[in-house]
Amino acid sequence: MLYAFELSGEHDELPRKEILSCLRLAGFGFKEHAHLDQCLVVDIEGYVPDIDMRLTAVAERLAMSHHIVRVAGMCDVMTEDIISLAEDCDISEHIVSGSTYLVRSKRIKHYGNEVKREEIESRIGGTIYRKGYRANLRSPDVEFRLIITDRAVFGSVVASVDRSTYEQRAPHKKPFFYPGVLMPRVARALVNISEVKPGEVLLDPFSGTAGILVEAGMLSVHVIGLEVRQMIAHGARMNLEMFGANHSLLVGDACRVPLKDCSVDAIATDPPYGRSAAIKAESLHHLYLDSFSEMYRVLKKGRLAVVVSEIPVLEYATGAGFSVVDVFTQRVHRSLTRTFTVLRKDR
């Protein structure tokens, strides 16, 4: 069965990677069907009511998607093609007799400017009405959604991501704030890409204010943070306590992690770049050299480390023994490009 994930446009690659990681974590058998602009369509194996239910849990983890839609059909972005699609599809797979519905549409960027949203919503609504269902604009049982991107994707919403919870955890709303933090949605995406499960242990050896650790803590992960500066470690603890994270926050050096070999299930971290955040090491080169070797040592075999950096880290990572799963970049502003590197400890 095809499911479409309506992606936030805040990054080219992160939203897609985050979804694929969460689907793997949830144990789905799936393959990518189409990667459209801000819309990922995935073919998921299994019994539809069971998939729908498990996708609700996936939506609770995701940060960079808006809605998950069970696809009724896809077509070119032309008004009459979309109406034919709505007329021809078997709507009874999406709405049971006696239930009410609402139709909403979302245009991504400039796609299908000739398709008028109000008109298409009302005409699709008309086709569903003629199949014997009643509309309810206030509290419908089923919301149908048309995503207008480089294709038109039509279906019913099975789950939505409550993005407001990330705003509530914005850095300036936490008890302790310090410049140079990642926004909660980016931090959550990193945690998701690390494929850590509830009950497992995630380490951030450069904890800072614990932005990454708070997001992992919200998923019932046991989080361990290391921070070299006492004052920041104290603030990080306040932030972790506020969100009830099951945590251990240590004052210490990422170049000498006080943990046993192969003792953590995942690593997600944002090391200092040598600009705004202070470096506590002989040089940035030594900091990266030694901390990557420590990350490799403490991570369990077969597991992932996700690192955000302003400088390329591949040499340090492979030198420490990691294999590279993925590398992608994000241009934050003219003078700042972030690199996301996903690493695995194979041996």
Ligand SMILES: C[S@@+](CC[C@H](N)C(=O)[O-])C[C@H]1O[C@@H](n2cnc3c(N)ncnc32)[C@H](O)[C@@H]1O
């Ligand atoms: C870019 S910040 C991390 C920001 C973090 N993601 C957050 O949400 O606040 C990097 C942090 O690493 C800390 N740091 C610098 N050198 C360190 C070292 N050798 N060991 C551990 N932490 C270190 C800095 O004090 C800084 O707080």
